Amino acid sequence: MDKRSIAIIGIGKIARDQHIPVIGKSDRFELAATVSQRGIAEASLPVFRSAAELYREMPEIDIVAICTPPGPRHLLVREALDAGKHVLMEKPPTQTLSEFEDLVRHGEARGLVLFQTWHSQYNDAVERTREILAEEGVRSVRIDWRESVRKWHPGQDWVWAPGGFGVCDPGINALSIFTRIMPMPVFVEHAQMAVPANRQTPVDVEIGFRTADAHGPALSAHFNWLEEDGEVWTIAIETGTGRQLSLERGGTVLKIDGETRVAAPSEEYERIYERFAELLDTGRSDVDGTPLRLLADAFMMAERVEAEPFDW
Amino acid sequence: MDKRSIAIIGIGKIARDQHIPVIGKSDRFELAATVSQRGIAEASLPVFRSAAELYREMPEIDIVAICTPPGPRHLLVREALDAGKHVLMEKPPTQTLSEFEDLVRHGEARGLVLFQTWHSQYNDAVERTREILAEEGVRSVRIDWRESVRKWHPGQDWVWAPGGFGVCDPGINALSIFTRIMPMPVFVEHAQMAVPANRQTPVDVEIGFRTADAHGPALSAHFNWLEEDGEVWTIAIETGTGRQLSLERGGTVLKIDGETRVAAPSEEYERIYERFAELLDTGRSDVDGTPLRLLADAFMMAERVEAEPFDW
Known part of the structure; x- marks a missing residue:
């Protein structure tokens, strides 16, 4: 099966510990680029300073995983959805519930896959x-x-x-x-x-x-x-x-x-990416605000x- | 048009200042009983110490307005819905969002009218x-x-x-x-x-x-x-x-x-009860969690x- 190209936005501890190695051994995904404000490259991959630059330079990548802290997450996910990308979001999804609800509606309205992970x-x-x-x-x-x-x-x-x-x-x-x-x-x-x-x-x-x-x-x-x-x-x-x-x-x-x-x-992230592949195959989203609401x-x-x- | 019988649960400042006088002059509702923990009667109406007593003694009343502080509201509304009553809720609806979402689902599941007022x-x-x-x-x-x-x-x-x-x-x-x-x-x-x-x-x-x-x-x-x-x-x-x-x-x-x-x-409560009559006529609920979510x-x-x- 052809691998799907994916980019990671936000290269911090969780991206390095989990997302990059798990995508590295996945037979469903291939890491094609990263976005890092500090511009630190991973292996030989293209690295962009902003998501906008990624979307402009490599428009063929239509899937992103957003691994930044929750602060900027709402606008980054909106930007990704507006650019027509399917999105995987790290936890916690957003800083507020209104932001979370907005992303759910926004993803639905655009017919894109939004996957809120709770590892x-x-x-x-x-x-x-x-x-x-x-x-x-x-x-x-x-x-x-x-x-x-x-x-x-x-x-x-x-x-x-x-x-x-x-x-x-x-x-x-x-x-x-x-x-x-x-x-x-x-x-x-x-x-x-x-x-x-x-x-x-x-x-x-x-x-x-x-x-x-x-x-x-x-x-x-x-x-x-x-x-x-x-x-x-x-x-x-x-x-x-x-x-x-x-x-x-x-x-x-x-x-x-x-x-x-x-x-x-523990194979949490292996399962997360299997689930994401399944969601992309079937065009369904998986978003659950219950834990954030309880918090x-x-x-x-x-x-x-x-x-x-x-x-x- | 026949007036609908309604009971008020929770007789405090907002019930006395607004609900009781507004129902008193409404041509769509008639106040038939109240529930007050302190047992204080309003005019010549039956007063019950608990909602359970009201539901047992006057089962013909199928509409209640819940005017308590938000603390006990979740369980009171659930109890009302479980007893088959249509419910008007004062603001703020509940203390938490999980409680609010639960009531929305619960009202829907029972096919009852739930009206969350924001006066x-x-x-x-x-x-x-x-x-x-x-x-x-x-x-x-x-x-x-x-x-x-x-x-x-x-x-x-x-x-x-x-x-x-x-x-x-x-x-x-x-x-x-x-x-x-x-x-x-x-x-x-x-x-x-x-x-x-x-x-x-x-x-x-x-x-x-x-x-x-x-x-x-x-x-x-x-x-x-x-x-x-x-x-x-x-x-x-x-x-x-x-x-x-x-x-x-x-x-x-x-x-x-x-x-x-x-x-x-200001005729906020007159409008609220007009709106409630309309919802009851058409069997629709009106619940909006946006202000509570923002809070x-x-x-x-x-x-x-x-x-x-x-x-x-």
Whole structure:
């Protein structure tokens, strides 16, 4: 099968760690160019300083993956759609929900494929958990999501600026698993956000959720960004029949009553590009605003407390 | 024409100031009962302590207006829809967007009429402004929304609690006019929220908006809740042809280049109930989440600063 030419816009950590190597070994895509404001070339590929330049110089490329931070994402995706490109968007999709809704409408109006990725959803253990909860129901969910901002966003001050989400940037990965596995809609009931005295976004977040049923399951999440002792990306679940599920390592491992049942190597981005190829083949979009909406709800509902100042 | 029987759930300031008198003189509705936790009767009407009691005792009433604060609104509307009632909801609809989306889906699934009211939209001056901007375009909009929380929410501590919106409770009225009159989608670009040191929601908010066009109009809003010298509910607009529009008194007065062009007495709730009758006649819902979404975006994007403590 002929490979589809794709360009990556925004060459940062996630592009280098995932998109470039995964496209490199894909039999469905071929990396044809990149856009990098700093003009740093990847291998022998053409590199452009702006998307406009890419679209002008290589109009034959009709697919782009947008891997910038969320700040400029809305206008970059609009620009791509206006240029007739199909678009894959990294998470989180945009800084605001109005931007997200606008892109969904804009993509539809132009008949182009828009693919909003939530990489943590692309794991067998997540899918298996979803099936189990659909069958057995759920009594409780406890999300525990702790990592080091210094390790995962070294020196990236945008995560601490208004609109940068803070620890909710990794936390939205947990929410994307949570909304995927739950058999019913969930709502933010209360939230507490601890914000460093010298920053604008939270370093620690506790959220209590509820369902539409007053006697529904107990649901909560804790995100923390100062965990220097490895990553804790765990979701502990009691099913309606009393089985204990533990979804670990960011959704790649599933244990049931202490026994490992799924432990696939993480191939999230391989799956994402397989899915993207499928969407392009069939001309369908895949856009899900649920995790971002839940996050916006947490921001709107949050009690704020002051935390220690944060410095790199 | 026969009048439709309606019950009001939540008897507070807005029910007494608007819903009860407006239904009282309507030729399309007749107030048949109320639900009030405190059990305070209105005139000679039956009063119930809970919606469940109302639905059990007077099953023939199939229309309810929900006028509680937004906190319990989601579950009250769900309960009403589950009981087969058509529902009118006061603004703001819910505390969160996920709750709002859930109600929209739930109403649709049950084939019931759900009417999300934004009372400030129901003015001739707003409609006339919308028409002018659709025709002439817009160069700038400046929203100035100042009132006294002590006058409008006397002693209502829920407005200062997480999820209570603070000055965004009246501010969302301005946003509901703004999203109604603008000929294109708008997005929050930046926001600053000043929160009293002893409270959790903002007393003063400044928001900068943008459109999808990098060279689009200049759009901003200022909300303040400590204005003791009367209300300032004004939107100043320069149209694309340079005309100066001033939408004043909460959207009831329109001046063009200094000359008063529309100055209708406020009949917002009369219009709301006319519109509700029309929706019930035709079986259609009217739900618009745009103002709430824009507000959630402002909360997510906001820089927070500390303001003087607030006490009643």
